[in-house]
Amino acid sequence: MRKWKKAGTIGLIAVMLCVSGAGCKKKATPERLFKDMAKNGETIESISGKMTANMEFAVEGQSVGMKMDFDLASVEKSEGFQMEGKLLMDIAGTEVSMDMSNYQVKEDDGLMSYTYVNNMWTKSPVESGEEETTLNAGMVEELTKQAKAFTLSEELVTVNGKECFELKGDIGGEFATDVLGEDMLDAFGMGGAVSEEELKELEIPCTITVYKKEILPASIFIDMKDVLMTAMEESGEMEIQELNLEMTFDEYNKVKEIKLPKEAKEEAIDADGSIDGLLGGEMGEDLEEDTEEEVEKEDTADVDETEKKGTVSWESLELNVSGKTVTLPCKVSELEAAGLKVDAEEVPADKMVKPGETEFPMLKDKNGNQVGVYCENTGDKDAKVSDCTLTGFYITSRDGEGIVDIALPGDVRLGMTEAELLEKYGEPREKSEDTKTGILTYSWDDELFTRSLGIEFDKDSKKIISIMIDIWDY
Known part of the structure; x- marks a missing residue:
């Protein structure tokens, strides 16, 4: 469907939260x-x-x-x-x-x-x-x-x-x-x-x-x-x-x-x-804006198809977490095994999650660096957060804090340049930007956008400052 001409990029972290289809209780x-x-x-x-x-x-x-x-x-x-x-x-x-x-x-x-x-x-x-x-x-x-x-x-x-x-x-x-x-x-x-x-x-x-x-x-x-x-x-x-x-x-x-x-x-x-x-x-019309769009189309018209597609696929969702491979969707416990522990200040360790309900815990590495995750109890009995299914996460370096050691397929990680990202993953499905940051959005090539990857980069440094993955076809 058509996108608004002036689509904004406010609040990348909000899009990390995935939900299942309407009708589920x-x-x-x-x-x-x-x-x-x-x-x-x-x-x-x-x-x-x-x-x-x-x-x-x-x-x-x-x-x-x-x-x-x-x-x-x-x-x-x-x-x-x-x-x-x-x-x-x-x-x-x-x-x-x-x-x-x-x-x-x-x-x-x-x-x-x-x-x-x-x-x-x-x-x-x-x-x-x-x-x-x-x-x-x-x-x-x-x-x-x-x-x-x-x-x-x-x-x-x-x-x-x-x-x-x-x-x-x-x-x-x-x-x-x-x-x-x-x-x-x-x-x-x-x-x-x-x-x-x-x-x-x-x-x-x-x-x-x-x-x-x-x-x-x-x-x-x-x-x-x-x-x-x-x-x-x-x-x-x-x-x-x-x-x-x-x-x-x-x-x-x-x-x-x-x-x-x-x-x-x-x-x-x-x-x-x-x-x-x-x-x-x-x-x-904003003729200057339209002209820029036309020029962009002309500039990319002769781009090699390999460059558009990139050299690596992100769709395997195989993460490298502190040297260990974790494939999404997974249990929260798999990230815990890789050294990321549920922050008890955010979600008590003994808290039980009812079937179909969700939690949004923060996971910390040994240095106190955090990653925000979205998980759901996909079973039919109450379960600990560690036993819930993790279907989305968000990491950022925008606050100047330490960075969790997480890399996407192709060793894509925070701090990588936009050019390096495009070389590996190719052109995204969508691009949007505001005065300070830009967002590249990749998604599975289907009509339901069941899996998506959002990459936010700083427009001045051209480096990645946030990464989000969202899955809801589990």
């Missing part, structure tokens, strides 16, 4: 829910739902309110998208209502966007990377990386008449920028007030609900009020009373086709823009 945790949503999202063919965005602010004592209320639908295979609703404005007590629609449909060899606003239909081609979608795997995957920031509410909530888990936390601004970035601010008439770079540095309150039965997103609510006020406090020109966005996902795999209204086809005139542009915002 296991204790719900934020990590498990996000992982299950990502897995179940691979089967999504279509979605219908709603989106609302609210903003209230005051400028020089004059109040302004804006609200967008839309019905949404999208079909994955055809890349069809439909949005219909209203824009409501209240300026100093004077209300204005505007009907708005947007359709994305395939025409000839590409996608065409049709927009209705100000009683007029316009159309424009959809550029690669700018496709509209109600929800995709990229959104859930990005949230998965920030799972540690969320807490699970004790009580279930109801969405669309169904029981749902509720998760609350502060998400990184880089994810929120993709949901409520410059384009949405343009739509509210605030383009340029806060840059996307500034948004990426912020932490934004977010509430997510998850359908208990399907383990798929029910709603996502993002509150931008406080962070936007902080970002704009120096200007003192505007007081924000409310700024939030909510997406509710009503039904999955029920919409079969997006049909373009007859009048849109007959009346639409060519236009350079979208809903945001027609509302006064400056829309357009």
Whole structure:
């Protein structure tokens, strides 16, 4: 499925936590829910739902309110998208209502966007990377990386008449920028007030609900009020009373086709823009970014196939732990035999784990260096942590602490350069980066991504600073 164009790289450690598929009777945790949503999202063919965005602010004592209320639908295979609703404005007590629609449909060899606003239909081609979608795997995957920031509410909530888990936390601004970035601010008439770079540095309150039965997103609510006020406090020109966005996902795999209204086809005139542009915002592609992507493709077009594949396979999951070979998945006791002991301060040595439950102990070597692991009792009786199945681990040197002696196949380890890694493992399935670090993600070549390897490197030194392995096909 499509990935978001600006996928972030916040919180590599969060993605180390693997979970089994939805439907197993296991204790719900934020990590498990996000992982299950990502897995179940691979089967999504279509979605219908709603989106609302609210903003209230005051400028020089004059109040302004804006609200967008839309019905949404999208079909994955055809890349069809439909949005219909209203824009409501209240300026100093004077209300204005505007009907708005947007359709994305395939025409000839590409996608065409049709927009209705100000009683007029316009159309424009959809550029690669700018496709509209109600929800995709990229959104859930990005949230998965920030799972540690969320807490699970004790009580279930109801969405669309169904029981749902509720998760609350502060998400990184880089994810929120993709949901409520410059384009949405343009739509509210605030383009340029806060840059996307500034948004990426912020932490934004977010509430997510998850359908208990399907383990798929029910709603996502993002509150931008406080962070936007902080970002704009120096200007003192505007007081924000409310700024939030909510997406509710009503039904999955029920919409079969997006049909373009007859009048849109007959009346639409060519236009350079979208809903945001027609509302006064400056829309357009980041040409420099697109150009860089094209150059990268050209640079790799003639790369030798051996270089792309690399000289060593990581998929055997044979680890060298202080000179001893351990193959994942394995029992925690196998790592203990290699000199890594369960840290009793994290998990008491005598603690028993119930069948199907998980633990997240830290293992220490003789020098006190640590590795974080994820293990599960896969048996049918209570078991000690040592007897649980280890299916994921995370090691890092980012904190300046000592490094556990663990090497992946091909002697890939912390401190190795990015170039050396690529020579051994070849090109990854995904690349992403922020201002300080980058992440290379490798996974088994299957549709379910049952095993994955994440490598985080420092952009300045070009050396590996974190390694994560995640397995859930055991």
